[in-house]
Amino acid sequence: MLFALIALPFAAALALMLAPRAGRNLSAWTVGLAALAGLAILFVLAPAVFGGEVLRARAPWIEAIGLEFFIRIDGWAWLFAFLVLGIGALIVLYARWYLAPEDPPRRFFAYLALFMGAMLGITLAGNLLLLIVFWELTSISSFLLIGFWGRRHEARAGARMALAVTGGGGLALLAGVLVIGHIVGSYDLDLVLASGELIRSHPLYVPALVLVLLGAFAKSAQFPFHFWLPHAMAAPTPVSAYLHSATMVKAGVFLLARLHPALAGSTEWLLIVSAIGLSTLVLGAVAAVFQQDLKGLLAYSTISHLGLITLLFGLGSPLAVVAGVFHILNHATFKASLFMAAGIIDHETGTRDLRRLGGLYAAMPITGTLAIVASLAMAGVPLLNGFLSKEMFLAETLAFESWPSYQLAVPVLAVFAGICSVAYSARFVHETFFGPKGHPPKTPHEPPRLMRVPVEILVVLCLAVGILPNLVVADLLALGAGGVLQGPLPDYHLAIWHGFNWPLAMSAISLAGGLALYAILHRRGIARRIDLLSRGKIAFEGIVAALIGLAQRVTRTLETGRIQGYLLWLLAFILLVGASPFVDLAAPLSTKPAQPAGPMAVGLWLLIVAGALTVTVAYRRRLVAVIAMGIVGLGVSLVFALLSAPDLALTQLLVDMVTTVLLLMALRYLPAISPPEPERLARWRDGAIAVAAGLGTTAIVYMVLTRPHPSIAEYILATTMSEAGGANAVNTVIVDYRGFDTLGEITVFAIAGIVIYALLDRVRLTALTPFAAKGPAPHSLLLNLCAQLILPLAVAVSAYLFLRGHNAPGGGFIAGLVLAIALILQYIAAGSEWVDERLDHDWNRWIGAGLLAAAATGIGAFAFAHPFLTSSTPHVHLPLVGEIHLASAMGFDTGVYLVVFAACLLMLAMLGKVSRWEARD
């Protein structure tokens, strides 16, 4: 049942994604029912949780890193889950009426459900890593929801900023959680909560604390990360009400409360958390007075109230924790209703600008009354829920003991923030509903009946809690606070009247001062003239611009477009990092005597060295270099042949031939003589690195070859017949032992071919080097005849090499190359038009067919309950032909064959196409 609780919202999101034509009603019902079902489950669980039980459900996930799908419900988790689902259900009802017909309802409600599930996950996670997973999910769903109206610039910018700030905080939190896990030895919440002493006395406590706090503060919009929240107001108002006032921004303070037993109680905690909370409380309250946007005012007020809660948790006494939990509940209630009221006003008048609103009470008396009551709760007026928790807060600021000046500053600033909060509440009410009539774009009237229901419910709750706290909320509060403290509750008493005392006096000062402040500001029109927007946005954008600039500078430095530069970095890096662990200067170069070099070996060595030197000397004359590379290719193939590696020799020969043709086709578009290297010094540096890399490679190869080591070769040679059903170990390695590897390689090859296609399809180049011969191509009869005679022979050779490849040198790769070269010859001899007329030259399709054949063979193994790419080898007896050896690897090899040959021809065809355009011109 616990798993069902968390799975419900995600199931709703998935269902909506899969239902293409769900309208507003169906979408809203889907998510709403998920929330109601979740609430029902919570009620079923309630007796146990209220009885003090901690419910647990576990499922393994990634045990190796300590990640477990562990749902743990104690009082605090239950209370917060109740908040998430309860407000969620109301928001769904509200959003049903809020969304315009042209907004895609399916997407909106799916994101909303996704968020609901993620937020539930945070509250119920019993494993800190699991909590991080859901934490990131809330950041992402918040990003999607803020950017829901993606056509608007401010929606996109706000979404990006929110994601960057909360996502960055999430990274810090992850680091902090890893440190905690390192200290405790587990991410299990039960263990972490029980290890408070251990954590606080550990030398890594401060880094862990700071990292966790960074994450929590970024999420809960605490100074100096608060700037993202006002910009997140570009979201649809139900989102602002739900995510950005009632739940998601509370995730940070939720975490502060959750980890309270583990982290709180130290001087560092008190200092950092209370100071940040205090500054946020004051800054948010002051900024809220000077907003012109209804939602902006509410956003800064939210920041301020979050600061208040943070400050309470920072003070750290059990009573302060109770007050903090209480204020989380109260704030969620009145702020969500205020946001919804603001949304109604926006919806019905077409503006949220305080300067254009006014006198709305006559047009919408019911909404007005609701908003006024909620504003009074926000201001902390008696008989409303905000008053009770604010009173507790003020009492705590007085009870706080610290350095004298700080001890004095906390209550004074708290009263100052209270004055501001009364002032902005008064401004909200007065400038929206009273005063001269404004000039909104639409004629205001009451919203649809059902749209108001969620606001009514919440406002009634504000009143009920405010008037009858012991009846309505005392049990819930005790439950939540007990879960946070993980121990006995302090002695406290919920009541409206505690007698004449300091907190009451402070409340009175706040009320009177706030009203006076607003009166002055209003009379002089000051509040309307000043628009106090956070500097954070400018700083944030500056940082982002600087980062982009840095990235561009790095890119310009590294991405020069010169291959010499890339090779320089690559080789230098390999030399530095790749070689250092392997270079053991004390190790002998060889441990067994070298074999004598015969005259053949010396001769081949000389041949290859001469070829390589010629390429190096002649490298600027490109054509000479290509010819000289032919020597190296030939020499290497001969070496392979002499060392009894006929497969490799054949492959090397054929690859060399194809490469030569492709290089020649590309040479046309390059200068015949490459530009000289710029500097002498750079040339020496490049030369030194090249020589070092060559010598290093030689040394490694020499050392490997001259010491005895166990080789896998014996195993493969011994089992190639029995395991892979082929006598040619080279081929069975390719298609069987390392079949998966080969599948990857041909995929890369296919991608390379298709990328060339994409790059060259529309490219039109002109030859750089002028050539003498122009006019129609003179087709040599002799060459034509030769080519046509060779084609059937080559096809036969190709088929032969392919079919026997499993048992003797050959195979799909070699056979594919043979066929490709034979066809290339046709292109050269007869011209591409002639060939294309006679051949299906949609090479992309052939490549695809090859990949499919290879993959299908691999998947075929599943049918026989074997792992991917397991080969089987039935023998078939055919009349006349005799015994035929049909390895399933043959199907795989067919794929290799098709991909290789089609990709070669695709490259050729694309290079040819570029020049054909020129000839036609």
Next chain:
Amino acid sequence: MTAAVLPWVLAMLGAAIFLALYRLVRGPGLPDRILALDTLYVVTTALLIALGIWLDSGVYFEAAMIIALLGFVGTVAFARYLERGDVVE
């Protein structure tokens, strides 16, 4: 008889390879180099066959066959390039 001659054959083919290599490296003209590469392919074919006879092994013949069948494609491509500046028209 064959066994007695073969080392000499191999040595002479080796010498031929180096003569072709000299022409390829020295040039002077591009046709000289291309022809030298073509000669290298031809001599290599012969060398592989001789080697196969000497070592009594069939695998060398296949490499020789591939070179014989397709080795001239490179030469054709070079020649086409020199003549027309374009390999496939």
